[in-house]
Amino acid sequence: MIVAKNKKAYFDYFIEEKFEAGIALVGSEVKSVKAGHVSIKESYLRVTQGELFILGMTIVHWKFGSVYNVEEKRPRKLLMHKKEIRKIHEKVSQQGFTIVPLDVHLSKGRVKLEIAVAKGKKTYDKREAIAKKDARRDEERNIKIR
Helix, strand or coil, X not given: CEEEECHHHHHHEEEXXXXXXXXXXXXXXXXXXXXXXXXXXXXXXXXXXXXXXXXCCEECCCCCCCCCCCCCCCCEEEECCHHHHHHHHHHHHCCCEEEEEEEEEEECCEEEEEEEEEEECCHHHHHHHHHHHHHHHHHHHHHXXX
């Protein structure tokens, strides 16, 4: 079940390769995520000392939480195999590649983050994507009218 989605990622980047990672969360954060109080719009990922972190991800405080709630935008560690992290780091060290969060979802009761190694689109690529989307929408309208 998808809890939060980064729709702009598909518009702003060419997605090269996707990965799934767990997120190290505190108990009240898990409850808040399951309630849908999470945003990954402004978030980004960094590889630091062989570990992968997501920065800028907002998880709103759980309303029934105690005074021990953690910061909403704290850096959170992603749980992945070292081999996968090394592979991602090698790709990102190349020119023009970045790591982008795609969505937060639940898998067997656990909170997972789908990330992608992506390359940024130029403005003319974005215009081309908009033109294709408009053309497809017009075709669908024409089919419905007939």
